[in-house]
Every structure is written in C-alpha cells, then in structure tokens.
Amino acid sequence: MADVATLVEQAREGRPRAVARLISLVEGASPQLREVMAALAPLxxxxxxxxxxxxxxxxxxxxxxxxxxxxxxxxxxxxxxxxxxxxxxxxxxxxxxxxxxxxxxxxxxxxxxxxxxxxxxxxxxxxxxxxxxxxxxxxxxxxxxxxxxxxxxxxxxxxxxxxxxxxxxxxxxxxxxxxxxxxxxxxxxxxxxxxxxxxxxxxxxxxxxxxxxxxxxxxxxxxxxxxxxxxxxxxxxxxxxxxxxxxxxxxxxxGVLAERRRIRAAHEIETIAITALRARLADLRGDVRLSALAARVTGGELDPYAAADELVAGLTGL
The missing domain is CATH 3.40.50.300 (P-loop containing nucleotide triphosphate hydrolases)
Known part of the structure; x- marks a missing residue:
C-alpha cells in the first residue's frame, strides 16, 4: 500500500511520479482514496x-x-x-x-x-x-x-x-x-x-x-x-x-467563482453519495428484505413506489 502522506508531500514538491501515483489511486477507486482526499482537502x-x-x-x-x-x-x-x-x-x-x-x-x-x-x-x-x-x-x-x-x-x-x-x-x-x-x-x-x-x-x-x-x-x-x-x-x-x-x-x-465552486463540490458530494447507495443496493440482490418487498408487490399488497420508499428508509434510516 502506498504511503499517502509521503506521496502528497512529494506531489507538493512537484514530483510527477507522485502526482501520477495519486491520480492512479483516484482512477482505480483505491481503498486509500478517502485517505488521499482527506490529505489533499486543506491544500x-x-x-x-x-x-x-x-x-x-x-x-x-x-x-x-x-x-x-x-x-x-x-x-x-x-x-x-x-x-x-x-x-x-x-x-x-x-x-x-x-x-x-x-x-x-x-x-x-x-x-x-x-x-x-x-x-x-x-x-x-x-x-x-x-x-x-x-x-x-x-x-x-x-x-x-x-x-x-x-x-x-x-x-x-x-x-x-x-x-x-x-x-x-x-x-x-x-x-x-x-x-x-x-x-x-x-x-x-x-x-x-x-x-x-x-x-x-x-x-x-x-x-x-x-x-x-x-x-x-x-x-x-x-x-x-x-x-x-x-x-x-x-x-x-x-x-x-x-x-x-x-x-x-x-x-x-x-462572487460567481465561489458559487460555481460550491455547486461543483455539491455535485461531487451527490455523485459520491449516489455511488455509495448504488453499491449498497447492489448488495441487496438475494437479500430477504428485497425478496419480501417483491412478494408484497406481486401480491398486490404494496405498490412498487411504496416498496422502494420502504427499502430506502431501511437503508438510510430516513
């Protein structure tokens, strides 16, 4: 595993290999991606x-x-x-x-x-x-x-x-x-x-x-x-x-530049959150909760929108 702190320090010094390694971690959705983004945020x-x-x-x-x-x-x-x-x-x-x-x-x-x-x-x-x-x-x-x-x-x-x-x-x-x-x-x-x-x-x-x-x-x-x-x-x-x-x-x-950057950050947060939710939904295939809701929909007890609301509520606690 890469030493993120060292890579960030070297990237700050302008070393192209460190920059390339950090971008590769980003592109590959590395498990260290969160650590990389946390280290870069104040810079x-x-x-x-x-x-x-x-x-x-x-x-x-x-x-x-x-x-x-x-x-x-x-x-x-x-x-x-x-x-x-x-x-x-x-x-x-x-x-x-x-x-x-x-x-x-x-x-x-x-x-x-x-x-x-x-x-x-x-x-x-x-x-x-x-x-x-x-x-x-x-x-x-x-x-x-x-x-x-x-x-x-x-x-x-x-x-x-x-x-x-x-x-x-x-x-x-x-x-x-x-x-x-x-x-x-x-x-x-x-x-x-x-x-x-x-x-x-x-x-x-x-x-x-x-x-x-x-x-x-x-x-x-x-x-x-x-x-x-x-x-x-x-x-x-x-x-x-x-x-x-x-x-x-x-x-x-x-103040347009600051607003554009705020909107950009909001869009990025939304994308990351939706990606995480999709990953959790993909894990539900074969899950008893999804099967139970599907059975209620096919039985006419529940409509698919209400079932989806129930599923989302169960996943997010909302």
Whole structure:
C-alpha cells in the first residue's frame, strides 16, 4: 500500500511520479482514496480550472498545447487532464493526448494526464473532479480539462470548470451542432479555431447571431466573447488567455467563482453519495428484505413506489 502522506508531500514538491501515483489511486477507486482526499482537502482551492470542449476535429489538443505554451511563458505551472474515449478492451484512454502534446513532456512545470471516460456519458471521466484536486494540491496554478468531443453530452464539462471554453471551426457545421448540443448555454468564451480557413468570419458571425438570439442578460452580466485563432501557429492564443482573465476577474468581483465552486463540490458530494447507495443496493440482490418487498408487490399488497420508499428508509434510516 502506498504511503499517502509521503506521496502528497512529494506531489507538493512537484514530483510527477507522485502526482501520477495519486491520480492512479483516484482512477482505480483505491481503498486509500478517502485517505488521499482527506490529505489533499486543506491544500486545494488555488487552481483556476479551464474546461475546453467542442466537436471532434476542431483542434482541441492543438489549442490546449498552445495555451500551455502561453501560460508557461507567463511563468505559471499548468496541469492538463485530457479526457479520452475508453478502449473497449483495456478500459484505458485511446487517443493519448500526451503524444500530441509531446513538446511539453520534458517541462517540469507542466503535468499532462490522459484519462479514460470508461463509458461515462458526459464525456468526462467520473474521477476527473478528484484528479483536478490532485493537480490543484500539487501546485498547478492553471488546470486545463480537455474533454472527448462527443457532441451532445459535452455540456458536462461546465459542471467541472471555473471557465468553459467552447471551440468551433469553419466548414464543420458547428453552428447547427452548437444549437443541438446546448453548448450555447455553457460557453463562457467561444473560440473559432482554424481561422485561416474559408468561412471563419461567417462562422463567427453566425455564432454571434445565435448568442444574441438567446440573450436575456441584464446590465453587468457576462457576455461571452468570440475569439478567432489559428492554434497550430499560436495565433490568437494570447487573446484567448486575455478573455479568460477577464472572465475570472468578472466572476471574482461578483462572487460567481465561489458559487460555481460550491455547486461543483455539491455535485461531487451527490455523485459520491449516489455511488455509495448504488453499491449498497447492489448488495441487496438475494437479500430477504428485497425478496419480501417483491412478494408484497406481486401480491398486490404494496405498490412498487411504496416498496422502494420502504427499502430506502431501511437503508438510510430516513
């Protein structure tokens, strides 16, 4: 068994192996997970979490790499969680963003980790919140969470990020896809990447029009900016970082950032509690209590909702 206290101390010193081991304990739902989270709790809260999302092919990994370069030039330590599809055979991440961001591999101020979704619908690994906490405690000032581009379920990244960046590209039908996926509601900053292609200006205009259609913002409320980039050449990335800083300042000023983080913590607590309850319910298969309730339902003595209430009450004491 790993010495959690030593691992946390080494992670605080920026040792990548310790960070990797802690995230592996998280991903593997280790019996030591509770000990890890208890040790990390007082060390977190300093990192700024940026979610990066968009349809496949818009250049998420290239944009992430360019943003990391810009943040490193500014002297910030950066963590990247690249959430990839799972292999149906091993359960591991398929795409391997660490390969695509190899230019940062030798930089001690950057930590890149690919995580598998393991079939999780929202495109975000279930362990991502805890992994974010590990990187936060390890001293990363900015954490970029790049999600698998699954389209319709992409909105889950909004629940994990302080600021959500939505990437689009010309010629990919992204305007229609944006409306379908509901990402017009989650984006804090919109980026039209591959802006050297034909149709980039039209994509930006269409996006601006669609944002305007759904607008019901009062005075002083945040209006998501639209930034055009060519991430492969690093063009427009400074403007993206400037937009992110403006959004962060706006949130700080109005208490929005603290509220987002509170909601995020509530969602995480709820997920952990529901997972624990599901595990307890799974243990009931073959249990006499469940069999007895099933017999009463089939006998017409009890309806299934009342039976479920009785079962929950027996499990929780409520």
């Amino acid at each position: 977190t809260g300093g990192a700024y979490v940026v979610g990066l999302t968009g349809s496949p092919g818009v250049g998420k990994s290239t944009s992430t790499s360019a943003m990391v370069t810009a943040y490193r030039k500014a002297g910030k330590r950066v963590g990247v969680l690249a959430v990839d599809p799972s292999s149906p055979f091993s359960g591991g991440a398929l795409l391997g963003d660490r390969v695509r961001m190899s230019e940062h591999a030798s930089d001690p101020g950057v930590y890149i980790r690919s995580m598998a979704t393991r079939g999780h619908l929202g495109g975000l690994a279930w362990a991502a919140p805890q992994a974010i906490r590990v990187l936060d405690a390890a001293g990363c000032e900015v954490i970029v969470v790049e999600t698998v581009g699954v389209g319709q379920s992409e909105v889950e990244i909004a629940a994990q990020a302080d600021t959500c960046v939505v990437l689009l590209a010309p010629g990919m039908g992204d305007g229609i896809q944006a409306a379908k996926a509901g990402i017009l509601e989650i984006g804090d900053v919109y980026v039209v990447n591959k802006a050297d292609r034909d149709g980039a200006d039209a994509t930006a205009r269409e996006l601006n029009h669609m944002l305007g259609l759904g607008e019901s913002r009062g005075p002083g409320e945040w209006r998501p900016p639209i930034v055009k980039t060519v991430a492969a050449r690093g063009e427009g990335i400074d403007e993206v970082l400037e937009a992110l800083e403006k959004h962060r300042a706006w949130m700080d000023e109005r």
